[in-house]
Amino acid sequence: MNPDLAQERRRATFDPEQVTSLLYRGPENVRKRRYLQNAAIQDQVLRGSKPWAFQSRIEQYETALQMYIYMMNKLDEMGVTDPLERMYYQEAGAPHYYNPMALHTGMFIPSIEKQGTKEQKERWLPMARSLQLIGTYAQTEMGHGTFIRGLETTATYDPSSQEFVLNSPTVTSMKFWPGGLGKTSNCCLVMAQLITHGKKRGIHLFFVQIRDLKTHRHMPGVESGDIGPKFGFNSNDNGYLKLSNVRIPRENMLMRYSKVLEDGTYVPPTNQRIGYGTMVFVRAHIVTNSARGLSKACVIAIRYSAVRRQTEVSPGGPEAQIIDYQTQQYKLFPLLATAYAMYFTGRYAEDYYEQIASEIEAGNLESLNQLHAVCAGLKAFSTWACTAGIETCRLCCGGHGYSHASGIPKLYTYYTPGCTYEGENNVMMLQVARFLMKIYPDIKRGGPIHEFVQYLGADLTQKSCMTEEVALGCLLKAFQHRAARLLSDAAARIENLVRSGKSRQEAWDASTVALTWAAKAYCHTFVVRTFSQIVSDAAVDKSTKDVLTALCKLYAIDGIIENLGEFIEDGFFSPHQVSFLKNKLADLLAEIRPNAVALVDAFDYPDKTLDSCLGRYDGQVYPALYEYAKNSPFNEQEVLDSYHKFIKPAQTEQSQRAPMARL
Numbered sequence: 001m002n003p004d005l006a007q008e009r010r011r012a013t014f015d016p017e018q019v020t021s022l023l024y025r026g027p028e029n030v031r032k033r034r035y036l037q038n039a040a041i042q043d044q045v046l047r048g049s050k051p052w053a054f055q056s057r058i059e060q061y062e063t064a065l066q067m068y069i070y071m072m073n074k075l076d077e078m079g080v081t082d083p084l085e086r087m088y089y090q091e092a093g094a095p096h097y098y099n100p101m102a103l104h105t106g107m108f109i110p111s112i113e114k115q116g117t118k119e120q121k122e123r124w125l126p127m128a129r130s131l132q133l134i135g136t137y138a139q140t141e142m143g144h145g146t147f148i149r150g151l152e153t154t155a156t157y158d159p160s161s162q163e164f165v166l167n168s169p170t171v172t173s174m175k176f177w178p179g180g181l182g183k184t185s186n187c188c189l190v191m192a193q194l195i196t197h198g199k200k201r202g203i204h205l206f207f208v209q210i211r212d213l214k215t216h217r218h219m220p221g222v223e224s225g226d227i228g229p230k231f232g233f234n235s236n237d238n239g240y241l242k243l244s245n246v247r248i249p250r251e252n253m254l255m256r257y258s259k260v261l262e263d264g265t266y267v268p269p270t271n272q273r274i275g276y277g278t279m280v281f282v283r284a285h286i287v288t289n290s291a292r293g294l295s296k297a298c299v300i301a302i303r304y305s306a307v308r309r310q311t312e313v314s315p316g317g318p319e320a321q322i323i324d325y326q327t328q329q330y331k332l333f334p335l336l337a338t339a340y341a342m343y344f345t346g347r348y349a350e351d352y353y354e355q356i357a358s359e360i361e362a363g364n365l366e367s368l369n370q371l372h373a374v375c376a377g378l379k380a381f382s383t384w385a386c387t388a389g390i391e392t393c394r395l396c397c398g399g400h401g402y403s404h405a406s407g408i409p410k411l412y413t414y415y416t417p418g419c420t421y422e423g424e425n426n427v428m429m430l431q432v433a434r435f436l437m438k439i440y441p442d443i444k445r446g447g448p449i450h451e452f453v454q455y456l457g458a459d460l461t462q463k464s465c466m467t468e469e470v471a472l473g474c475l476l477k478a479f480q481h482r483a484a485r486l487l488s489d490a491a492a493r494i495e496n497l498v499r500s501g502k503s504r505q506e507a508w509d510a511s512t513v514a515l516t517w518a519a520k521a522y523c524h525t526f527v528v529r530t531f532s533q534i535v536s537d538a539a540v541d542k543s544t545k546d547v548l549t550a551l552c553k554l555y556a557i558d559g560i561i562e563n564l565g566e567f568i569e570d571g572f573f574s575p576h577q578v579s580f581l582k583n584k585l586a587d588l589l590a591e592i593r594p595n596a597v598a599l600v601d602a603f604d605y606p607d608k609t610l611d612s613c614l615g616r617y618d619g620q621v622y623p624a625l626y627e628y629a630k631n632s633p634f635n636e637q638e639v640l641d642s643y644h645k646f647i648k649p650a651q652t653e654q655s656q657r658a659p660m661a662r663l
């Protein structure tokens, strides 16, 4: 054990186990999580042969497939059915590979469960669970990802044969990007424009078999393939798909909420957007997923910062641990606080999703819009925080952060597409703004509105209650004030533009930056509120609560300092109050410092899950880096063939022109 890390753990003032329990919803869940992680770590088959970064793309794909199929069988043998528990096992078993079947379990099966009729579920789910059917969610096209009403793929109903005929009429209508579509899947859910009786009925989901279930060759009229190497996700065969007069039976349209009868009569759903449900489900889960990404980067960067020493503090004296530099703390501790904030908010989003989804199942769609706004906003807010935070963690590791040995570049390329997939983040923020503007008249009137948004109608002339003590309640009020004011500003801007003669749509289009500011401020407030509520309700001892409260305050104060203009432009905070906040920020960095390592230990990631030479629990960073380097295929031969092919002839040629000087 590295002595600095051992010392860090000794000096912690709280019990990390209590925090681990709080993060993973109780000691029983922690026990199960550890059991599954250990089972995966000890499994010889999952040990792997060489580091993923030294493998070709095809090798990465094959290793990922082999491991995931092995793990699915193991999980079935162990009787583990809960998706979260399965994820814990897989995360520890194959952390470096993006599963080519992720869309099968993450979107294909859930879409059938949520959008299929009873008969469709009975028909497809058993085959999907036993991998006879391997599916994906094929929505995005080369020409359209965001504007899904503009999708071009058509599904035209033919009443004479009671079939839909699917077509990709243009190059841009080709499905493009779906995970596992290229080579792995034999079927998919295709989002297509439904046409019955010659009329367009909007986009709907259709089950389409794309490959023969025995030979895996393409079905007639189907062309598909891999889209090529990407920034990350290279063990996944994100694919393209072109459909030419592909016929599927009427029963293959997912008909839980809308129907096409035998004669082609269209029965619409109660709400057209109910068919977007799988996206809402995944967005709700992306929040915790972002917390996972950012927390892993924090574990790596904070442990490494405790081990790494750089620069003599006094001449001839010992070099300081880099974690002792205030600037390093300022970069890392707010991110640590953010990771906690996102874990707690993710938990909230998942619970809220389950609550509203069951109301929807029971036929009550009243909260659908609000659920959409919350999930879209938190998905965007959390993925932005995660991506930017991972990059800061990488920079905090200096040169070694740039190596795949650190594990951080992999985290970055794995998590950054979260800002784009499941709804590009700016577009998602505009959906939040649309929701807020829609209820704005009710907010102003003081009409009946959800508690999430009540504060948005507060008196904007009020000033901050902040004192030198910096209470959490005052911090939350500051966020609420900023969100209310930015919303009011955006609304006023739109009204002014309308008064000046613009149409409402033109006024909206000319205000999307202001609307995005308002939506982000709303999401930020949501996170601060959730974090502070969970901390104040947490059943933990006083020392643990103190540490969590410090983290929560740091999250809030850092959010204010980073967006200071928005908090002071209307004079809400006085300059005096801003200086309280700046002083408190510095105090909190010092207060968190002795607990930083214990706070990252509390995330409870086994080394294998982190896959990082820098983030090892034992802190043996330097021998691990050396071992990793030795594994490079470059080092398999003392002299590479390329020396004889290129360097030697070049040297010979050069030396003939200018004879070599004696060394």
Ligand SMILES: CCCCCCCCCC/C=C\CCCCC/C=C/C(=O)SCCNC(=O)CCNC(=O)[C@H](O)C(C)(C)COP(=O)(O)OP(=O)(O)OC[C@H]1O[C@@H](n2cnc3c(N)ncnc32)[C@H](O)[C@@H]1OP(=O)(O)O
Pocket (backbone or CB within 6 Å): 083, 084, 102, 105, 106, 137, 139, 140, 145, 146, 147, 148, 149, 179, 273, 274, 276, 277, 279, 280, 282, 285, 286, 289, 368, 369, 372, 420, 421, 422, 423, 424, 427, 431, 434, 435, 438
């Ligand atoms: C327990 C563990 C379980 C684990 C399982 C889950 C695993 C998840 C873990 C996650 C981790 C990693 C995931 C990796 C996988 C990545 C794979 C990626 C997949 C994809 O990317 S799939 C494709 C995703 N595509 C999109 O997201 C498209 C984005 N575009 C849209 O959503 C829409 O086009 C739009 C919202 C931008 C606009 O839609 P449109 O129909 O044009 O609507 P508007 O005119 O703007 O608004 C009209 C009204 O509709 C309301 N609305 C819009 N969307 C919804 C919705 N989804 N639900 C409800 N209501 C909606 C909108 O509010 C308007 O209402 P109003 O008229 O104002 O009342």
Ligand SMILES: Cc1cc2nc3c(=O)[nH]c(=O)nc-3n(C[C@H](O)[C@H](O)[C@H](O)COP(=O)(O)OP(=O)(O)OC[C@H]3O[C@@H](n4cnc5c(N)ncnc54)[C@H](O)[C@@H]3O)c2cc1C
Pocket (backbone or CB within 6 Å): 103, 137, 138, 139, 140, 143, 144, 145, 146, 147, 176, 177, 178, 179, 233, 238, 417, 420, 421, 422, 423, 424, 425, 426, 427, 430
């Ligand atoms: C790794 C990865 C995996 C994916 N997996 C799948 C999958 O399994 N299945 C699937 O169907 N899709 C998948 N996708 C596709 C993904 O869902 C889309 O890329 C995403 O929805 C964004 O759409 P787009 O690419 O058309 O971006 P665009 O909409 O073209 O965005 C480009 C820019 O235009 C801006 N913009 C676009 N529209 C607006 C607007 N209305 N207002 C303001 N700004 C706007 C955006 O903010 C962005 O800056 C995946 C993508 C990636 C990267």
